[in-house]
Amino acid sequence: MTTTESAQPVAASVRPPAGSRRTPAAHGERPLRLVVVTTVTVAILALVAWPIVAALLGSLHDWNPLNGTYRWVGTANYRRLFADPVFWTSSVNTVVFMAGAIIGRVVLGMALAYAVHSSLTRVRTLHRTLLYLPTVTPLVAVAYVWRLMYNPQFGAVNSILGLDVNWLYDSRFALPAVMVMTIWKDFGFGVILYLAGLYALPADVLEAAQVDGAGAWARFRRVIWPMLRPTTLFVVVTSMIGYLQAFVQVFVLTDGGPGDSTSLLPYLIYQQAFVKYNFGYASAAAFVLFVATAALTVLSFRAQRGPWRGKAQ
């Protein structure tokens, strides 16, 4: 990339004579393409593929990189994993957490974007800036703030809502509490994306719907929601990948407790890898997570292309 940087002024001033025109594909495209394809391939091989292979092999070993243990155990790690109730609790939690956080992000994001977009709304820039603030602040930092806010005796949540709930220790509320914090942190992302989606809608579509006398809700459901479907897909897929790796929230807020009731798969992986140093076991869990992520992503794209897509266009 440094070579292209220095080549810029030259490229800007020297133009080939008009007669020597060739097909666009041959015209300087190949070197650039080669550079990019090579760099990307090398980066993937070195930084992702190799570590993945190492980890895959590791998942078949009793592996502790700290004291140097590396012993072949076959599929023992996987068998132990599938027999571990904590793994199943964590898997269910991960799915619940992911679904809840995605729904929160989509619903809040869409509703607030719709509200900000409305012609009745004043000071739009202010709202946009404020609503997006949590999304651009470091997660670890705000998680600590929320931990104090959830405290049953002196936390802001109980004192504002007038409740007496032990948010992070009551197993009925702990996971929802983690989800609420996550939605608060991330809904701004949805707002901005949906807002952009709304701005991009052709004005005549909105007008036509209004002229037809469609009610606000009907207009939203029949016209706007389908037209925003690509935005929704983008939000859902990126959220899914992100939430399937969510870890910091649980690490700071609950440590997976009470018991294992808020343990998520990435948290389980972290615990096994960096607290217990069972790297083989952690790698096995990570692989399962990887496969699940890939499957869910493919499914989402399938759903988009599926039968109900017709309504969108």
Place this chain on the structure above:
Amino acid sequence: MKTTRTLAAVLAAGVLMITACSSKPSGGDGVTDTTAAKGLPVAGATLKYDPNTLVNDGKPIHLDWWAWGNIPQIQAFADAYQKIHPNVDITVVNQPWDDYWTKLPLQLQGPKGPAIFNIHNSQHDNVIKYMAPYDIPVDQLAADYLNAKSHVIDGKIYYLDLGLMSGAIYYNKDMWAAAGLTDADIPATWDQFREVAKKLTVKDGAKLKQAGFNFNSSFSAFQAGMAYQLGQNMFAADGTTPTVDNPANRQVIQRFLQIYADGSGSKDFGTEATTSFGQGQTAMVYAWGWYEGTLRSQFPAIKFGVFRTPVPTAGATPYAYDRYNGESTVGINKNAPADQQAAAQDFLKFYLTDKADMKALDLSLGVFPAYKPLADDPEIKADPALQAYGDISRYIWPGTVPSTFEDNFTKMWQDILYNKVDPAKALTTAQQKIAADLAGKNFTSAEKLYPAYAPSN
């Protein structure tokens, strides 16, 4: 293109800032020491340290010392040593506790690890193979340091305890007085304790305003220790089989649950006992020695006293009052360059005989000094947390117990209190998980080294 320009401006500002900041010299002080005879007294009791020598032939040398807390007290050792040997430049590096044990062992595998590092004995397995043995005869260490013999591995010592930490009951003196209690009411047995807790509880109707006793989030601190009071070891007679699912642990759980059942505290009131006590909401908590320092620095307004944890039977000395754990001395990196290791070994002798700084470190950690010359020190004797222990020889050390015990005790208690799991079932689960985690770890308990050891199953 305005964005690009803004970006460029920010970049330029950043680069300028860094260059401005990094103009400091990076090498050591480069001082050479030429005077071996410094006219300083020789320090130490059995183990001696003679400062009147040249370290590294007086040539400049740099040592890194990693630690995760109590930095001022650790820095004091480094400063005192550098005063004697100006050619040795010791840099104390403060590392965050949360990731210390991920980074240190990885770092020690290579040549760039710190020459000196603080260790915690719960991480023994992960660091021991990177440590060089102390270049000091075991007899000398055993003569000056409590419990040194239990740290001997194949005739050598790699680290030992600098102080012993255990649990005690901290109470709020103002609440104590407000409840009409005096020093004579300090409970000796758990039954008396339960009654005192009731008196210290304040309610507004059904709503708890002040907990008499709070043990939330401190489960792992007391569970094993209180079972020792009932004569129950953490390991079976073979020293390798963990025993958790037993009547003693069940009894301990029932005893603590009973106090909450009395209404003297609640699982939902003050989710961290030690914080709740600091906030003036809780009258009594069980905590380990570190808590004294935390109370002083974070909750200076609380007037507290400390008494020994109650026992099951009045007047009878239990099998052990509690378990204790050692705060460890430093480790020396065996992969460090030879000159650094030699300097580190010299520093080590200084460190182990530096009475004043050792005392300050013991007090800041809230540990009973393992360095015998400090045992009768007036400041140590005046410390409320340390005097509460009483006869330190009736506390038992289970060894460098892997953290699976504490982790699973915490989960077990959370399951019992918050997830409504039956205590017997929770104990069984904890037993299984601990046994699974210990499998293949080759851990042997040090319980047999306890003078009053009696096997249990």
Place this chain on the structure above:
Amino acid sequence: MRRRIASICLNTGLLAVSAVTIFPFVWMLMSSFKNADEIASVDQHLLPRVWTLANYRSIQEHFDVVRLFGNSLLLSVAITGIAVYTSLLGGYVFGKYRFRGRGPLFALVLATMMIPWAVVLIPRYTMFTGAGLQDSYASIIIPAAISSFGIFLMRQSMDNVPDEVLEAARIDGASELYIFHRIVAPLSVNAISALAIFQFLWVWEDYLWPYLMLTTPSKQVLAVGLTTFSGQYSTDYGGLFAATTVSIIPVVIVYVIFQKRFVAGAASAAVKG
């Protein structure tokens, strides 16, 4: 009239939501001026009863805040610059060129986004220390220099670059690099802004990797410094809040600078799906 009522409801509602959204920040900011007693006191007030700067002063006891701040800023700006450039280049090639293997390679790029970070951490650590890169900023910059999310985002935004414009430029004899820098880049300013903010934030808040790779204390990053407030037994909330406040400021500034374009940039990625 109905419109009027609707307007009042909507605006009040939005203001309420915005207020709730920023409440935790206000609370954190105010708490950073409280002493330890008051932060954990049962009797909570938003405004400190006794204002103190002790928390801000205590930051310096934990680490050299100015220095670490500078390190973080340098790394964040450098990585953001590099990653945005490589992503744009990648997005351009994947979005506008037709070549064999494009689909599978792009799918591979997308797939790397799904790799759990915990799996690759240790192999990467071994690799980087083996290459002698420990304690160098190269070890932080290299893994972040090429961003699969960035390439993805940029490729989506290539729809804003009409093929006709590119064709016209080619017919005029412009070189590919000229086209890339003078036509594609300016047309992608919004996407660049969006990626810049994300990338900056990620580098700014990442701490485990820098912590593992950097050993010289003066080279360390701010996020690692923040973790020193969480001790073995207890957390110093006052110090943590003060340090967090300090660490949030640059991110907010970057966001405010880029926010207008950011909205449009994030849009271009999502709208076209």
